[in-house]
Amino acid sequence: MKLLKTLVLGAALAALSVPAAQARTVKVGVVMTFSGVNAEYGEQITRAMELYLKLHGKELGGNKIELIKRDSKNPGGAVAKTEVQELITRDKVDMLAGFVFSPNAIASAQLATQAKVPMIIMNAGTAWITTLSPYIVRTSFSMWHAAYPMGGYAAKSLGCKTAAVGYTDYPPGKDSLEAFTKGFEGAGGKVVDQIPMGSPAQVPDFTPFLQRVKDKKPDCFYVFVPAGVHAASLVKTYSDLGLRDAGIKLIGPLDIIQDTKLQSMGDAAVGMVTMGHYAADYDNPANRAFVKAWHEAYGADSTPDFMAVAGWDGTAAIVHVVKTLHGKIDADKAMKALEGWKFDSPRGPIMIDPKTRDIVQDEHLQKVVKKGDRLAVEVIDTVPAVKDPCKELKVGKCAQ
Numbered sequence: 293m294k295l296l297k298t299l300v301l302g303a304a305l306a307a308l309s310v311p312a313a314q315a316r317t318v319k320v321g322v323v324m325t326f327s328g329v330n331a332e333y334g335e336q337i338t339r340a341m342e343l344y345l346k347l348h349g350k351e352l353g354g355n356k357i358e359l360i361k362r363d364s365k366n367p368g369g370a371v372a373k374t375e376v377q378e379l380i381t382r383d384k385v386d387m388l389a390g391f392v393f394s395p396n397a398i399a400s401a402q403l404a405t406q407a408k409v410p411m412i413i414m415n416a417g418t419a420w421i422t423t424l425s426p427y428i429v430r431t432s433f434s435m436w437h438a439a440y441p442m443g444g445y446a447a448k449s450l451g452c453k454t455a456a457v458g459y460t461d462y463p464p465g466k467d468s469l470e471a472f473t474k475g476f477e478g479a480g481g482k483v484v485d486q487i488p489m490g491s492p493a494q495v496p497d498f499t500p501f502l503q504r505v506k507d508k509k510p511d512c513f514y515v516f517v518p519a520g521v522h523a524a525s526l527v528k529t530y531s532d533l534g535l536r537d538a539g540i541k542l543i544g545p546l547d548i549i550q551d552t553k554l555q556s557m558g559d560a561a562v563g564m565v566t567m568g569h570y571a572a573d574y575d576n577p578a579n580r581a582f583v584k585a586w587h588e589a590y591g592a593d594s595t596p597d598f599m600a601v602a603g604w605d606g607t608a609a610i611v612h613v614v615k616t617l618h619g620k621i622d623a624d625k626a627m628k629a630l631e632g633w634k635f636d637s638p639r640g641p642i643m644i645d646p647k648t649r650d651i652v653q654d655e656h657l658q659k660v661v662k663k664g665d666r667l668a669v670e671v672i673d674t675v676p677a678v679k680d681p682c683k684e685l686k687v688g689k690c691a692q
Contacts, residue, residue, distance in 0.1 A: 314354075314618065314619070315353075315354040315355055315356070315619065316355050316356075316619035316620060317355070317356045317357075317358050318355060318356070318357050318358070318386045318387065318610075318614050318619055318621055319358050319360055319383060319384065319385040319386050319387075320357055320358065320359050320360065320385060320386065320387045320388070320389050320610060321360050321362065321375075321376065321379030321380070321383060321385035321387070321388045321389070322338060322341070322359050322360065322361045322362065322389050322390045323362050323364050323372055323375050323376055323379070323388065323389075323390045323391055323396065323400065324337060324338060324361065324362075324363070324364060324390040324391070324392055325363070325364050325365065325366075325367075325392045325393065326361065326363040326364075326365075327363055327365055328365060328366065329493075329494065329495065329520075329521060330367075330392065330393075330492070330518070330520065332520055332552065333392045333415065333519075333520065333599055334363075334390070334392060336552070336596065336597055336599040336600040336603065337390060337392070337414050337415065337599050337600065337602065337603035337606075338359070338361065338390075338603065339586075339589075339590060339596075339600065339603070340586075340596065340599075340600040340601065340602075340603030340604040340607065341359060341389070341603045341604070341606070341607045342359070343585060343586065343589050343604070344603075344604050344607040344608060344611070345357055345359075345607060345611075346589075347585060348608070348611060351611060351615060352611065352614055352615065352619070353615065353618070353619075355614055355618070355619035357610065357611070357614060360379060360383050360385060362375035362376075362378075362379060363375070364390075364391075364392070364393070364396045366393075366493055367392075367393035367394075367395050367396065367462065367491075367492045367493055368395060368396075368493075369395040369396055369398060369399030369400075370399065371396075372391070372393075372395075372396030372397075372399055372400055373396075373399040373400050373403065376388060376400040376403050376404075377403055380403060380407045380409055385409065386409070386410075386621035387409060387410045387411070387412065387610060387613070387621060387626070388400070388404060388409055388410070388411040388412065389411070389412040389414060389606055389607075389610065390412075390414050390415075391411075391413050391414065391415060391416045392414075392415045392416065392599075393415075393416060393462075393492060394416040394417060394418035394421060394462065394463045394464050395462065395463065396416065397411075397413055397416040397418075397421050397428075398416075398418070398421060398424065398463070401421065401424035401425040401428060402424070402425070404425045404427045404428065405424075405425040405426065405427060408427060408623040408624070409427060409623060410427050410429065410613070410621070410623050410626045410627065411425065411427055411428045411429070412429055412430075412431060412606045412609060412610060413428060413429070413430040413431065413432060413606075414431055414432055414599070414602045414603050414606040415432045415599055415602055416430075416432070416464075417432060417433055417434050417435045417464045417467070418434070418435065418463040418464050418467050419434035419435060419436050419467050419471075419680055419682035419683065419687075419689075419690050420682070420688070420689035420690050420692070421434075422648055422649050422650050423689060423690065423692045426627065426649075427623050427626075427627060428649060429609065429627070429630050429644055429649045429650075430649065430650050430651055431602050431605045431606040431609055431642075431644075431651055432598075432599075432602035432606075432651065433569060433598075433602075433651060433653070434467070434650060434680045434682060435464050435467035435468045435471055435516065435545070436467060436471040436680055436681040436682040437569065437651075437653070437655055437678055437680060437681070438545035438546065438566075438567040438568055438569070438655055439467070439468045439471035439472040439475065439514075439516070439545060439567070440471040440472070440474060440475040440681040440682075441475060441567055441655055441675050441678065441681070442472060442475065442514070442543065442544075442545070442566075442567035442657075443471065443472040443473065443474065443475020443476035443477075443478070443479065443481070443514075444475045444476070444478065444479040445567070445657055445673075446476055446479075446481065446512050446514070446543060447475075447476050447479035447480050447481035448479050448480075450511075450512060450541060450543070450565065451511065452476075452481055452510075452511040452512035452541065452543075453480075453481060453482065453511055454481065454482050454483075454484045454510040454511050454512070455472075455476055455481055455482075455483050455484065455510050455511065455512040455513065455514055456483070456484055456485040456486075456487065456504075456505045456508055456510040456512075456513050456514070457469050457472055457473065457483055457485070457486050457487065457513075457514045457515075458487045458489050458501055458502075458505065458513065458514070458515045458516075458517075459486075459487070459488060459489060459515070459516045459517075460488075460489055460490060460491065460492050460516060460517045460518060460522065461488035461489065461490065461491060462491060462492055464516065465488070465489075465516050465517075467682070468514075468516035468545065469486055469516075470687070470688075471681065471682065472514045473486075474685075474687070475681075476514075484508055484510050485504070485505065485508050485510070487501050487504060487505070489501045489517065492518045492522070495521050495522050495525050498525060498526050498529040499529055499533065502526075502529050502530060502533050502535060503533060505535065505540065506533055506534070506535055506538055506540065509538065509539075509540070510540060511539075511540070511541065512540065512541045512542075512543050513530075513535065513540050513541065513542050513543070514543050514544055515542065515543075515544040515548055516544060516545055516547060516548075517547065517548065518547065519546075519547040519548070519550035519553070519597070519598075519599070520550060520552070520553060521553075523547060523548045523549070523550055523553060524553045524556060524557060526548065527542070527548065527557045527560050527561055527564075528557070528560060530542050530560065531560035536563070541565065542564050542565075543564070543565045543566065544564075544566055544567075545566060545567060545568055546566050546567070546568025546569065546570065546571070546598055546658070547598075548564070548566060549561060549564060549566050549568075549571075549658075549660055549669065550597050550598070551571060551572045551595045551596065551597040551598070551669075552595055552597050554660070554667050554669070555666060555667055557667070558667075559662070561660045561667055562660055562661065562662050562667065563659065563660060564659070564660045565657065565658070565659050565660075565672075566657075566658050566659075566660075567655055567656070567657055567658070568598065568655065568656060568658060569598065569639045569640075569653045569654065569655055569656065570597075570598040570601045570638065570639040571598075571658060571669035572595050572596055572597065572669075573668050573669045573670075574638065574639065574640075574669075574671070576638070576640065578636050578637060578638045578640075579638035579639070581638075582596065582601070582604065582638040583595075583596060583638075586600070596638075598639075601637065601638050601639050604637070604638065605635060605637045605639075605642060608635050608637075609630060609633060609635070609644070612629065612630070612633060612635075613626045613629050613630065616629040617629065627649070630644050630649070631644065631646040631649075632644065632645075632646045637653075639653060639654070640653065640654045641653075641654070641677075643677075645679055645680070647683075648679070648680060648683045650679070650680045650683065651680075652677055652678065652679050653677070653678060654674050654675065654676050654677065654678065655674070655675045655678045656671045656672075656673070656674050656675075657671070657672045657673040657674070657675075658670060658671050658672060659672055
């Protein structure tokens with residue numbers, strides 16, 4: 293009897309020790325822009341990642357997620373590729389995440405394929421990035437998500453018979469040009485000018501570009517520039533040159549009214565119409581909880597933006613993979629776990645398209661309004677459950 297009790301006790305202790313023995317640390321290589329003029333982007337995304345893990349770490353069942361950060365520094369691609377290679381070969385990461393700029397994600401895609409490491413895109417918006425590797429999933433957006441429906445809306449509802457398009461001259465900007473043009477001209481409008489406006493690496497003087505628009509006298513000026521200092525400078529130039537007084541409406545994706553820069557734009561931003569998937573002003577339970585937690589963690593003067601929400605949702609996707617695979621990351625099983633994954637995001641309901649591995653999300657037509665002494669984003673209309681139009685329409689590289 294004593295021997296039986298000893299065996300039973302030993303078996304019980306062994307059973308209790310199994311979860312601890314199986315607990316794993318999942319290494320996630322976070323490749324982000326942490327320095328230079330665009331450092332704020334990396335901060336927004338990583339703050340959201342860290343906040344999600346702080347609030348939801350218990351869901352991992354004893355497993356842990358370690359974030360290993362690397363600075364991609366600039367949009368050129370070469371630095372990011374080197375950092376990714378070292379994360380894979382030296383740090384032995386289980387997953388990759390981040391990628392603010394499209395060239396950095398594009399340069400790194402082949403490495404993810406060769407090493408079979410899942411790669412979660414948390415910002416880079418060039419539509420065809422997800423076609424470059426079967427191990428890429430995107431939790432942010434493609435430029436087509438906003439630009440294509442905005443084209444149709446501008447022609448049908450904003451009274452824009454003609455439009456000029458200004459864009460930062462790199463892959464997302466070219467995507468924005470193509471997407472807006474296809475939507476706008478498909479709805480009966482006419483694009484009268486296409487203006488490349490410098491690079492994402494530094495903020496150009498927008499004056500000659502916007503003077504060219506003023507001289508063309510289109511009904512609308514659709515603009516894509518990187519969020520942050522690019523957008524703030526552009527809005528100021530739009531105001532200083534009197535384009536609004538000339539009857540030219542400034543429209544674009546959500547990048548040009550980034551939450552962290554909106555208040556500093558002043559009355560020049562009032563009346564701007566954008567298409568987008570997130571603003572800190574969205575009034576839904578998930579976003580109210582998200583913004584409240586953000587303020588508690590980072591201060592009342594700090595505001596989450598669309599990059600933050602992509603980091604939040606991307607980390608939720610990583611947590612889902614770790615939970616599903618019990619901490620043992622296999623690239624093919626991870627991709628399978630993310631097929632059709634749904635999440636109640638602060639932006640609204642989202643899903644990963646099983647066919648394209650891109651996000652499916654609501655797109656909102658939004659207007660900047662003045663409420664008291666602050667600027668606010670007001671939703672005018674919603675296009676529900678938008679799949680990446682570039683892939684739906686099989687345009688160019690999206691047809692691969």
